[in-house]
Structure formats: structure tokens, C-alpha cells
Amino acid sequence: GAVVSQHPSRVICKSGTSVKIECRSLDFQATTMFWYRQFPKQSLMLMATSNEGSKATYEQGVEKDKFLINHASLTLSTLTVTSAHPEDSSFYICSARGRAGGAKAQPQHFGDGTRLSIL
């Protein structure tokens, strides 16, 4: 089945630093990638949607200058949390969806998430 790899799985860093999270589709070309954030005991919250080669579309309330998304190739998207602060600590999850083929729409496949802790 389709595999999405997310790296790193866990990161702990000091307040004020920037953190980059990578999301790769290993065995398919991801025309669309999604970034989510999940706080403890809550559901996933969609942060942004990105299509390869174009700017990401951010959800209302998500600061695009704070959460930089790059989707430069069909297999890689990155999320950079700039000048991270303790309130940015969360579980960040990416997903990828391949090009539509045949009569049925393609599902999105998720990475295993990155647990970010800002001290």
C-alpha cells in the first residue's frame, strides 16, 4: 500500500528556534499534501493544503508566516515552524494524496506524525 514517511518523529528544542518537518511519499507521486496539528485528546485540525509547485492554502487562523510550507516536488513537502514557542508544542501530521487515476478518487495516506516539544 501507499507509504508516507514523516521525519523526525520527535523533536525537542528551545523556544525561538525554527523546526523543519519533512513528509515524503515513498511509492507514489503526491499531487496534494495536507498538514494537520493535533493537541492532546482532540481531533486533527487541518492547517494547510498544498499542491505540488504552487503556494499552500492555509486554513483560517493559521499564520502562513509562522508555518512555512514548501511542496517543491511530487514526493516531498516540508513544514517549518518558525521561531517556535511553547504554545506551538503539538503533534504535527502530514498526509499525501496521489494523482486521480481511473474512476475512483484516491484516498490520502498519513505519516506517523511528529511530536514537537518546545521548552
Added chain:
Amino acid sequence: DAKTTQPTSMDCAEGRAANLPCNHSTISGNEYVYWYRQIHSQGPQYIIHGLKNNETNEMASLIITEDRKSSTLILPHATLRDTAVYYCIVRPNMRFGAGTRLTVKP
């Protein structure tokens, strides 16, 4: 964008079928229904999706009503490892609701 509503929690006995309902009464004609599940501290796992016909794969069956306003995910023989939060979402929204916390009990 179509929204979904699901029961907050359900219990199921091990070995029995688990039937998880989802209401998506505002779904549009070209929107698919997707089911995912999330086990604690992991990324969501794709289960199944469909448009209007019932679907079956090695994991589950998806029953979609004729008017497409609701659907049911069926795990035919639930095991303890099926304990998870199950999400029903509608493309192209791809936004997650609260989901249903399914607990499979021995």
C-alpha cells in the same frame, strides 16, 4: 463544505461485528466518504472510501444509503487491536470531526 456527525463512543464485544454510523446529510453529489482510524499517538490509517456503491476490502465494509446522507462502517469481526478513534470525512473538505472512540472488549 459537507460536515459529518458521529457518535462520541461505542463499545463492541471481541469477535462481534462493529457498526459505526456517520451522518453526512449535506454531502454533494461528487463527494466521496472516507473512513480512517487513529490508534493512540499514531497517524491516521486509511480504511475504506466510497461514492455511492457499497464497498468492501480486507479491513471493512462500507454501506452508503441510497440518498447518500449517511453511511456505516462495518468491522465484521472486531478484535482488541481495532480499538481506536474512527473518523468519517468527506472530500474535498478533508477536515476531521471528533470521530467515534470504539472500544473492543474481551
